[in-house]
Amino acid sequence: MPEPLDVDFAVVGAGLAGLTTARAILEAGRSVAVLEARDRVGGRVLSQPIGDGQVVEMGGQWVGPTQDRMYALSQELGIKTFSTHDDGDELALIGGKRYRYHGQMPRMNPLVLADFIQLVMRLERLVKQIPVDRPWDAPRAREWDAQTFDTWLRRTAKTAKARSMLGFYMSGIMATECANFSLLHALFYVRSATDFQTMASIGGGAQQDRFVGGSQLVATALAERLGDAVKLEAPVHRVIQRNGYVLVESATLTVRAERVVIALPPTLAGRITYDPPLPSHRDQLMQRLPQGTVTKVNVVYDVPFWRDQGLKGFCWSPRLPVGAIMDNSPPDGSPGVLVGFLIGNHARSLAREEPAARQKVVLDCLTEYLGSRASAPHAYHELDWSAERWTRGCFGAHFPPGVWTQYGPSLREPVGRLHWAGTETSSIWNGYMEGAVRSGERAAKEVLLVTS
Amino acid sequence: MPEPLDVDFAVVGAGLAGLTTARAILEAGRSVAVLEARDRVGGRVLSQPIGDGQVVEMGGQWVGPTQDRMYALSQELGIKTFSTHDDGDELALIGGKRYRYHGQMPRMNPLVLADFIQLVMRLERLVKQIPVDRPWDAPRAREWDAQTFDTWLRRTAKTAKARSMLGFYMSGIMATECANFSLLHALFYVRSATDFQTMASIGGGAQQDRFVGGSQLVATALAERLGDAVKLEAPVHRVIQRNGYVLVESATLTVRAERVVIALPPTLAGRITYDPPLPSHRDQLMQRLPQGTVTKVNVVYDVPFWRDQGLKGFCWSPRLPVGAIMDNSPPDGSPGVLVGFLIGNHARSLAREEPAARQKVVLDCLTEYLGSRASAPHAYHELDWSAERWTRGCFGAHFPPGVWTQYGPSLREPVGRLHWAGTETSSIWNGYMEGAVRSGERAAKEVLLVTS
Numbered sequence: 001m002p003e004p005l006d007v008d009f010a011v012v013g014a015g016l017a018g019l020t021t022a023r024a025i026l027e028a029g030r031s032v033a034v035l036e037a038r039d040r041v042g043g044r045v046l047s048q049p050i051g052d053g054q055v056v057e058m059g060g061q062w063v064g065p066t067q068d069r070m071y072a073l074s075q076e077l078g079i080k081t082f083s084t085h086d087d088g089d090e091l092a093l094i095g096g097k098r099y100r101y102h103g104q105m106p107r108m109n110p111l112v113l114a115d116f117i118q119l120v121m122r123l124e125r126l127v128k129q130i131p132v133d134r135p136w137d138a139p140r141a142r143e144w145d146a147q148t149f150d151t152w153l154r155r156t157a158k159t160a161k162a163r164s165m166l167g168f169y170m171s172g173i174m175a176t177e178c179a180n181f182s183l184l185h186a187l188f189y190v191r192s193a194t195d196f197q198t199m200a201s202i203g204g205g206a207q208q209d210r211f212v213g214g215s216q217l218v219a220t221a222l223a224e225r226l227g228d229a230v231k232l233e234a235p236v237h238r239v240i241q242r243n244g245y246v247l248v249e250s251a252t253l254t255v256r257a258e259r260v261v262i263a264l265p266p267t268l269a270g271r272i273t274y275d276p277p278l279p280s281h282r283d284q285l286m287q288r289l290p291q292g293t294v295t296k297v298n299v300v301y302d303v304p305f306w307r308d309q310g311l312k313g314f315c316w317s318p319r320l321p322v323g324a325i326m327d328n329s330p331p332d333g334s335p336g337v338l339v340g341f342l343i344g345n346h347a348r349s350l351a352r353e354e355p356a357a358r359q360k361v362v363l364d365c366l367t368e369y370l371g372s373r374a375s376a377p378h379a380y381h382e383l384d385w386s387a388e389r390w391t392r393g394c395f396g397a398h399f400p401p402g403v404w405t406q407y408g409p410s411l412r413e414p415v416g417r418l419h420w421a422g423t424e425t426s427s428i429w430n431g432y433m434e435g436a437v438r439s440g441e442r443a444a445k446e447v448l449l450v451t452s
Numbered sequence: 453m454p455e456p457l458d459v460d461f462a463v464v465g466a467g468l469a470g471l472t473t474a475r476a477i478l479e480a481g482r483s484v485a486v487l488e489a490r491d492r493v494g495g496r497v498l499s500q501p502i503g504d505g506q507v508v509e510m511g512g513q514w515v516g517p518t519q520d521r522m523y524a525l526s527q528e529l530g531i532k533t534f535s536t537h538d539d540g541d542e543l544a545l546i547g548g549k550r551y552r553y554h555g556q557m558p559r560m561n562p563l564v565l566a567d568f569i570q571l572v573m574r575l576e577r578l579v580k581q582i583p584v585d586r587p588w589d590a591p592r593a594r595e596w597d598a599q600t601f602d603t604w605l606r607r608t609a610k611t612a613k614a615r616s617m618l619g620f621y622m623s624g625i626m627a628t629e630c631a632n633f634s635l636l637h638a639l640f641y642v643r644s645a646t647d648f649q650t651m652a653s654i655g656g657g658a659q660q661d662r663f664v665g666g667s668q669l670v671a672t673a674l675a676e677r678l679g680d681a682v683k684l685e686a687p688v689h690r691v692i693q694r695n696g697y698v699l700v701e702s703a704t705l706t707v708r709a710e711r712v713v714i715a716l717p718p719t720l721a722g723r724i725t726y727d728p729p730l731p732s733h734r735d736q737l738m739q740r741l742p743q744g745t746v747t748k749v750n751v752v753y754d755v756p757f758w759r760d761q762g763l764k765g766f767c768w769s770p771r772l773p774v775g776a777i778m779d780n781s782p783p784d785g786s787p788g789v790l791v792g793f794l795i796g797n798h799a800r801s802l803a804r805e806e807p808a809a810r811q812k813v814v815l816d817c818l819t820e821y822l823g824s825r826a827s828a829p830h831a832y833h834e835l836d837w838s839a840e841r842w843t844r845g846c847f848g849a850h851f852p853p854g855v856w857t858q859y860g861p862s863l864r865e866p867v868g869r870l871h872w873a874g875t876e877t878s879s880i881w882n883g884y885m886e887g888a889v890r891s892g893e894r895a896a897k898e899v900l901l902v903t904s
Contacts, residue, residue: 146602146631148853179598179854182631237689237725267739271723273689280745280803280838284845287719287742288852293732345858351732386732393736400740400852401600402631406797 002253007031007229009447010248010257012236012272015043016433017421018263019222020073020440022229028448033255034226035248037235037390042219044394045433048298048381054330055214056298056337058383059394060433061328064201064208066194067434069441070218074211077221081209085327086202088310091369093317094161100311108161115162120196122156123166126183127190132427135188136408144184145405152183168318173199175292175395177344185399192430202314202326206432212331215433231255235390238273239418246417259447263421263440265291266397268390274418282415285407288400289424291393293386295342295350297322297362300379304329304336306370313338315369321346322365335378338366351384358382396431397424412442419443454705459483459681461899462700462709464688464724467495468885469873470715471674472525472892474681480900485707486678487700489687489842494671496846497885500750500833506782507666508750508789510835511846512885513780516653516660518646519886521893522670526663529673533661537779538654540762543821545769546613552763560613567614572648574608575618578635579642584879587640588860596636597857604635620770625651627744627847629796637851644882654766654778658884664783667885683707687842690725691870698869711899715873715892717743718849720842726870734867737859740852741876743845745838747794747802749774749814752831756781756788758822765790767821773798774817787830790818803836810834848883849876864894871895 009025011018014036025032040046047055062084063070074081092099092106099106105113130138138144149170157163167178174181174189181189193199199206211217223230234250239260248255262269270286277283304327306313313327321342328339340362342350350358359380366374385394412425421443426435461477463470466488477484492498499507514536515522526533544551544558551558557565582590590596601622609615619630626633626641645651651658663669675682686702691712700707714721722738729735756779758765765779773794780791792814794802802810811832818826837846864877873895878887 142631146600146629148598148600148603150598150853151600151603177598177854177858179594179634180852180858267722270719271725273723277839277841280836280844281800284742284745284800284838287844290736290739293736348733348736348858384732386736387729389729392732392739400632400854401602402629402852406629406632406800 004247004254004256005033006256007033008258010035010246010255010260011263012239012248012260013043013263013422014041014219014223014230014232015263015422016045016219016436017423017440018261019219019226020437021261021263021421021444022226023222024441024444025448026226026229028444030448032229033257034230035234035236035250035253035255036230036232039233041223041230041232042216044385044391045216045219046383047214047216050300050335050379050381054335056300056328056339056381057214057216058296058298058381059215059385061210061215062207063210063433064198064206065204066198067206067429067432069437070434073437074218077218079217079221080212082212082331084202084207084210085304085307085313085329085333088307088312090312091315093315093320093368094165095319112159112161115157115159116165119157119162119166123187123190124196127187127195130187130191132188132191134408135184136405138184138187141184141405144187145182145402147183148179148401149181149183149186150178153178164318168323169200172323172341172343174398175294175343176398180400181398182401182404184404188404189430192426192428192435193432207326236272238275240275241416241418259417259419259450261419261421261443261447263443265391265393265422266424267291267392269420278415281407281410282413285403285410288403288407289397290400291386291391291397292395293344293347294394295347295382295384296394297340297342297380297382298328299338299340299362299366299377300381301336301338301373301377304333305373307333311370317369320365320368321350321361325366325369338374340366347384347386351387414446419446456699456706456708457485458708459485460710462487462698462707462712463715464700464712465495465715465874466493466671466675466682467715467874468497468671468888469875469892469895470713471671471678472889473713473715473873473896474678475674476893476896477900478678478681480896482900484681485709486682487686487688487702487705487707488682488684491685493675493682493684494668496837496843497668497671498835499666499668502752502787502831502833506787508752508780508791508833509666509668510748510750510833511667511837513662513667514659515663515885516650516658517656518650519658519881519884521889522886525889526670529670531669531673532664534664534783536654536659536662537756537765537781537785540759540764542764543767545767545772545820546617547771564611564613567609567611568617571609571614571618575639575642576648579639579647582639582643584640584643586860587636588857590636590639593636593857596639597634597854599635600631600853601633601635601638602630605630616770620775621652624775624793624795626850627746627795627845628850632852633850634853634856636856640856641882644878644880644887645884659778688724690727692727693868693870711869711871711902713871713873713895713899715895717843717845717874718876719743719844721872730867733859733862734865737855737862740855740859741849742852743838743843743849744847745796745799746846747799747834747836749792749794749832749834750780751790751792751814751818751829752833753788753790753825753829756785757825759785763822769821772817772820773802773813777818777821790826792818799836799838803839866898871898
């Protein structure tokens with residue numbers, strides 16, 4: 001082994017969290033090394049070239065109001081945003097019916113609509129009671145954490161359709177079934193994203209804007225500024241804490257630093273060997289935060305043909321494997337791109353099929369939404385994030401019942417010289433790119449403060 | 453690196469599961485190497501010497517009716533069993549009251565008793581519907597898996613006391629709060645242990661018998677027979693599958709084999725690096741199976757003084773940090789030993805205290821149960837299994853809501869040349885020593901069959 005590289009601080013993971021941690025450290029005049037397992041930066045933010053200098057985004061991609069740090073950061077880096085295509089009618093396939101609508105909701109049975117609205121209002125009422133930095137301190141935290149979101153839905157909805165619609169929505173947001181996370185986690189997650197409306201909307205909400213050239217540009221531009229502080233193909237397998245310093249060992253280099261920020265999904269942070277071993281509360285926390293289950297597809301057409309039919313390209317259905325699609329074309333609409341999501345059981349069962357069979361299922365869904373032109377794309381791109389060795393599931397981690405109230409305080413608590421970043425540690429926009437950036441800035445403050 | 457050691461099969465982990473796997477392989481005339489991280493065998497079965505050739509058991513220790521493989525195995529190895537001390541009165545501290553009783557239950561308010569009995573009967577009625585090899589195929593599996601056991605308890609119990617009693621019991625069995633596991637998992641777990649009565653009882657149940665000289669003797673006697681097939685201090689960090697063979701890499705040696713059996717708790721199996729990486733369904737399963745949370749204490753006195761007072765030593769209380777204690781003395785009752793359990797939140801919060809403060813809390817509990825003589829023990833032994841690097845939680849793993857129905861079929865499914873053992877993979881007596889032994893025998897059959 002060569003001599004360790006000496007820096008003030010080490011960062012594990014060159015996703016948005018790790019990169020923003022490193023940037024804040026450099027700006028404070030201290031030295032840093034970022035160790036990244038992959039041969040690229042960006043983590044869950046990834047561009048896939050589709051020719052002619054265009055890309056489609058296989059990971060996180062949208063930004064919206066109150067995601068202030070992402071807007072500021074991208075502006076500073078000279079990356080432009082543009083509005084997500086938001087013109088035309090929405091389409092919903094619910095039960096055997098096809099709803100073409102414009103505005104908030106399809107014109108369904110008024111009883112179902114009223115029920116859906118009361119469900120969301122009840123949810124919002126509980127959401128407002130969550131202290132976003134300490135969900136475990138909510139007035140009825142234990143009660144809310146002892147039940148699944150599915151249980152709450154069943155108890156609160158008056159109609160099966162309204163229940164299925166909100167369940168479908170929250171499951172899509174969390175990339176796992178409503179059985180798998182607690183009511184408290186659902187409330188925290190919505191609170192973290194401001195409110196239900198902000199989380200769910202295109203215009204005025206979390207899907208409002210996109211990045212010209214693809215969201216990964218934010219990561220690559222950050223990495224460029226960091227220069228050779230970023231060490232690619234350096235998967236960290238061991239972190240050793242000693243009196244006065246920490247050693248971060250990877251396959252390709254070892255870094256010695258005052259402190260280290262682990263900017264990984266919790267389940268991957270749990271796979272590193274720590275010497276001395278972590279205290280039980282931290283280890284058991286990481287055992288309890290699984291990543292969601294989603295395969296993202298981008299399907300490329302010559303033109304966004306749905307726009308000619310007056311359709312927005314945003315279509316959804318609780319009964320189809322591709323539960324939702326959106327127009328994901330570049331700013332000039334050339335080529336036409338549809339993005340779609342396989343969530344939870346759909347992703348799991350299709351992961352076991354041959355690629356051609358899976359592609360057929362996806363294209364059949366798109367055809368059911370948008371007609372036969374959808375069946376003959378130009379190109380087809382898919383990514384099963386659960387199969388990605390250095391991610392193991394998207395969008396983020398979810399908290400199963402009991403975990404927030406039992407382990408919540410361990411989420412950001414440093415362990416000696418180890419600090420924790422990553423969107424899962426963020427109070428604001430947890431699970432989003434914005435959360436990643438905020439977590440990195442928070443972790444950088446921690447290590448700078450303690451050593452200044 | 454020296455040349456790899458060539459054997460027919462490799463086994464990772466020398467707990468009861470790994471050791472019985474290896475034994476069955478040797479008996480079939482094939483060669484085997486067992487790689488164990490610790491400097492001892494036994495895993496979650498561990499003896500602590502207390503002088504005069506006596507030991508106390510810090511891990512799994514009891515056996516009972518229908519645990520046929522453990523009885524047969526120990527007999528074959530020449531290890532004797534004796535009856536758990538079961539004479540005298542039980543003691544329960546519930547609310548502000550002290551119940552001294554003999555038989556099944558304290559003489560409480562008849563309404564509470566009737567409610568408790570109806571609760572257990574309802575539970576048993578559901579338990580009978582579980583196909584123990586495929587809980588995900590139970591008639592209402594999805595419904596049962598979408599709710600926590602806590603939710604079911606709240607909906608089904610008519611009195612707060614009966615609910616708290618059954619909740620306390622199931623939480624103790626699972627070593628985690630009733631919020632953390634699904635109703636389906638609770639039903640599976642009881643079914644796996646035959647029925648509630650068998651699981652809960654001393655005489656006629658899972659706590660009926662003990663091993664003379666301590667349960668770890670079963671592991672050490674097995675290891676003796678295996679001779680130098682057992683490699684201690686060989687923590688496995690990588691498993692490489694290639695065409696026709698598998699390489700198992702540890703800090704001290706590498707083994708080349710036809711197939712490998714991973715006999716670890718799922719969460720530790722998930723920390724090994726697999727090359728090629730595991731398919732998403734297997735990786736995500738291991739993200740979702742956390743270990744329970746328990747600190748076990750053994751407190752040693754000159755004599756089992758409680759016996760003179762006509763007490764059995766079995767005392768329990770839903771309101772005390774040490775929720776249950778039992779007489780854990782050697783066969784001749786000399787010295788007197790009490791075993792106690794800190795479960796879930798009690799273990800977590802006390803793990804953050806100084807050892808002396810924690811010991812005081814424990815002894816105060818014992819004193820509240822048995823009077824002032826309990827406050828002055830001879831010796832005090834404790835083990836926080838969550839802090840054990842090579843276990844990370846006991847008694848076993850639990851299934852949070854959604855996991856059985858979404859990932860159940862992956863639990864025992866081989867991945868190429870990788871096979872899975874460990875008590876968590878057992879249909880019968882899952883979580884117990886018996887389950888570990890059965891899982892090892894099943895895994896051995898798998899690898900022998902496929903290569904014969």
